[in-house]
Amino acid sequence: MEPAKMASPKSAPKDAQVMAQILKDMGITEYEPRVINQMLEFAYRYVTTILEDAKIYSSHAKKSSVDADDVRLAIQCRTDQSFTSPPPRDFLLDIARQKNQTPLPLIKPYSGPRLPPDRYCLTAPNYRLKSLQKKVSSSAGRITVPRLSVGAVSSRPSTPTLGTPSAQTVSVSAKVGTPVSLSGQRFTVQIPSSQATVKSATPTTPTVQNVLINPSLIGPKNILITTNMVSSQTTASESNPLKRKHEDDDDYDNL
Amino acid sequence: VAVEDQPDVSAVLSAYNQQGDPTLYEEYYSGLKHFIECSLDCHRAELSQLFYPLFVHMYLELVYNQHESEAKSFFERFHGDQECYYQDDLRVLSSLTKKEHMKGNETMLDFRTSKFVLRISRDSYQLLKRHLQEKQNNQIWNIVQEHLYIDIFDGMPRSKQQIDAMVGSLAGEAKREANKAKVFFGLLKEPEFDVPLDDEDEEGENEEGKPKKKKPKKDSVGSKSKKQDPNAPPQNRIPLPELKDSDKLDRVMNMKEAARRVRLGPECLPSICFYTFLNAYQGLTAVDITDDSSMIVGGFADSTVRVWSVTPKKLRSVKTAADLSLIDKESDDVLERIMDEKTASELKILYGHSGPVYGTSFSPDRNYLLSCSEDGTVRLWSLQTFTCLVGYKGHNYPVWDTQFSPYGYYFVSGGHDRVARLWATDHYQPLRIFAGHLADVTCTRFHPNSNYIATGSADRTIRLWDVLNGNCVRIFTGHKGPIHSLAFSPNGRFLATGATDGRVLLWDIGHGLMVGELKGHTDTIYALRFSRDGEILASGSMDNTVRLWDAVKAFEDLETDDFTTATGHINLPENSQDLLLGTYMTKSTPVVHLHFTRRNLLLAAGAYSSQ
Numbered sequence: 001m002e003p004a005k006m007a008s009p010k011s012a013p014k015d016a017q018v019m020a021q022i023l024k025d026m027g028i029t030e031y032e033p034r035v036i037n038q039m040l041e042f043a044y045r046y047v048t049t050i051l052e053d054a055k056i057y058s059s060h061a062k063k064s065s066v067d068a069d070d071v072r073l074a075i076q077c078r079t080d081q082s083f084t085s086p087p088p089r090d091f092l093l094d095i096a097r098q099k100n101q102t103p104l105p106l107i108k109p110y111s112g113p114r115l116p117p118d119r120y121c122l123t124a125p126n127y128r129l130k131s132l133q134k135k136v137s138s139s140a141g142r143i144t145v146p147r148l149s150v151g152a153v154s155s156r157p158s159t160p161t162l163g164t165p166s167a168q169t170v171s172v173s174a175k176v177g178t179p180v181s182l183s184g185q186r187f188t189v190q191i192p193s194s195q196a197t198v199k200s201a202t203p204t205t206p207t208v209q210n211v212l213i214n215p216s217l218i219g220p221k222n223i224l225i226t227t228n229m230v231s232s233q234t235t236a237s238e239s240n241p242l243k244r245k246h247e248d249d250d251d252y253d254n255l
Numbered sequence: 256v257a258v259e260d261q262p263d264v265s266a267v268l269s270a271y272n273q274q275g276d277p278t279l280y281e282e283y284y285s286g287l288k289h290f291i292e293c294s295l296d297c298h299r300a301e302l303s304q305l306f307y308p309l310f311v312h313m314y315l316e317l318v319y320n321q322h323e324s325e326a327k328s329f330f331e332r333f334h335g336d337q338e339c340y341y342q343d344d345l346r347v348l349s350s351l352t353k354k355e356h357m358k359g360n361e362t363m364l365d366f367r368t369s370k371f372v373l374r375i376s377r378d379s380y381q382l383l384k385r386h387l388q389e390k391q392n393n394q395i396w397n398i399v400q401e402h403l404y405i406d407i408f409d410g411m412p413r414s415k416q417q418i419d420a421m422v423g424s425l426a427g428e429a430k431r432e433a434n435k436a437k438v439f440f441g442l443l444k445e446p447e448f449d450v451p452l453d454d455e456d457e458e459g460e461n462e463e464g465k466p467k468k469k470k471p472k473k474d475s476v477g478s479k480s481k482k483q484d485p486n487a488p489p490q491n492r493i494p495l496p497e498l499k500d501s502d503k504l505d506r507v508m509n510m511k512e513a514a515r516r517v518r519l520g521p522e523c524l525p526s527i528c529f530y531t532f533l534n535a536y537q538g539l540t541a542v543d544i545t546d547d548s549s550m551i552v553g554g555f556a557d558s559t560v561r562v563w564s565v566t567p568k569k570l571r572s573v574k575t576a577a578d579l580s581l582i583d584k585e586s587d588d589v590l591e592r593i594m595d596e597k598t599a600s601e602l603k604i605l606y607g608h609s610g611p612v613y614g615t616s617f618s619p620d621r622n623y624l625l626s627c628s629e630d631g632t633v634r635l636w637s638l639q640t641f642t643c644l645v646g647y648k649g650h651n652y653p654v655w656d657t658q659f660s661p662y663g664y665y666f667v668s669g670g671h672d673r674v675a676r677l678w679a680t681d682h683y684q685p686l687r688i689f690a691g692h693l694a695d696v697t698c699t700r701f702h703p704n705s706n707y708i709a710t711g712s713a714d715r716t717i718r719l720w721d722v723l724n725g726n727c728v729r730i731f732t733g734h735k736g737p738i739h740s741l742a743f744s745p746n747g748r749f750l751a752t753g754a755t756d757g758r759v760l761l762w763d764i765g766h767g768l769m770v771g772e773l774k775g776h777t778d779t780i781y782a783l784r785f786s787r788d789g790e791i792l793a794s795g796s797m798d799n800t801v802r803l804w805d806a807v808k809a810f811e812d813l814e815t816d817d818f819t820t821a822t823g824h825i826n827l828p829e830n831s832q833d834l835l836l837g838t839y840m841t842k843s844t845p846v847v848h849l850h851f852t853r854r855n856l857l858l859a860a861g862a863y864s865s866q
Binding site: 026100 | 346349350355359360361364368369493494495497607622635637642643645646651652664671672673674679681682683686687690691693722724725
């Protein structure tokens, strides 16, 4: 800590001198000079809060002036609210006894990264993208298969999605990899009729770093697109980014 | 064989009941003081142990029953008589003048409701009992019985020196029963591996229960014995994660490095490489280094966690999912290919905590990093994506220290709520809660066999807990200040502890005794580490020095027989000077962390402070 540059006793206001004396009595010898200001600020704020509360209690009890009981009540209420203290010993011993009775859980072998269930992790994406273009009609079903057809195709890969490949359809098989949790996002893709390509949007990888959405380029024949282990993703190659339109519906739901 | 004392007046009297007239408390105390001062020399040291707990309990009782003026005058009169090492407590006490003040202070409430343990020889005890029961007014006898636990032993009364070595904690000393449980301090057997590059063609011993590999090369530190070490825990006492291929590779690397390890000793001291954090402005609060010394992490008061690469190899994160699908998964260097070169940098900053980061710990497989903070959470970070994976909430108060188990998967954390918690990375709630300390748990460490956890606390005791059932198996008292560093010896038998009193104390875990005291540092010891084979103990302190101590000599010829255990008649030799192998000064940089590399090079870390 920096050595205490205490204000010379002559020039410091009386409150500051009292605070410095309190610090000395409590055995604190080294402190930054601004500590005194902070302590004084705290003392002022605390006392005014208590007295204001006491005034409210006293007027509620229809008393003519604030007395010690009001102040005591105000202090008690504030203590329970702002200055909580750790649980008492018997409570801790009690919960410890309960917790320690259950045997240690066996560890499943070969289970990849060992993390709690997804909703206790911080691995879900905490953002969603704003839509760029007007919405195109989306399918009603939860699991959709993008189809090569004139007009719109909507694909909503979810976890896990399997589509049946047909002559002109694309199946997206997704495997959710750990540790990422997959949130399903609906994307609506508009396919220009001239081009026999289907671009199906894929969910972004939930890691915070990557916000790209990679469309896939699929040839005219049926192509099975498989994802790799890490996330659900179709093989990507950019063909015509301008033609790609995707948006998420307002009522998308997270998995 | 000594028998524990049963209070004649049973615990029907609750802890909140008042004994006698408050105005006479001063008389009671001074009467006892007079008696003790007039007693025989051999008994006086032992009976003087009564002063402090009685003083505090009587004072707290007066305060709790709202006799403020009597409490004040009681304090004024007698606080100067107490031992010097209780001064910090007394200062806290002097600010507790009203019953309301006590409400928020959990430590003082715990002190009031728990019994202070004193160890006294039978002769001294008889003397005391006779005196207190003789008098007409035996109020003080009631007070003694209510608040003190007197553990009697048969034997010579202890000298002041012996007593001073072992007292100092808020809970008194440890009862003999507290240190009786069997502790499996041996190490777990390591599985044997082929070490491919070695030419030697030895027929290795087959370890019991392990399938024989082609030509197992003996581990250089492993034992050849077929029998199970009686002091080692069974392999499956607690569930441990299985060894993955990457772990096995790591072990092989470890063994290769071990072969090239420098043998340290008084003649061959380690070189010390100091990593100084510049421009930290007193914000460096925690440091850890990976086992293979490839990465160093710093936890800071601005709530960031910063990871640096110590080797020339930079830190990279894994490629995005898009790019990962493009790589050839069958290639040999797939682990290199999954890394994204664009993200290579020497430093990675991890944001997430909302308060200063007080503890950091790398996982043994270098995939995860733990950090604990004043915001009450422990966070698990991935070192492959450099993002936060989980926040473990349980302590709702500052968490002071955290550590991964030597085998990974489990980790321990200790905080302001006076408990330590054992977690597993895949459970969002703790698996074990270790409750018993009277004040904050400031330091938590795993035993090398992962079956026990040592916790050091601000109540100046160290407790050893069993992971299997959460029981406290050892209590070590003797430090005169909060404990800030713990280190287990590599063979698992001994524990070294450092505190704000500047002393390093050495403990024999099996017998539950203090076996050494290393004096030399003049300020808090924040870092302790044994060398890889346990020959040297390095200690780093706020007094800007690193000291090396001869651990082999400190632990040889120990007097640890049953008599010593029963009576606490430890005789610590004054050999700190002999054991001190070297003192190395830094330029005004307090030492916060110490780490021996696999080849026994000593790394130290601290932040430069400019005065």
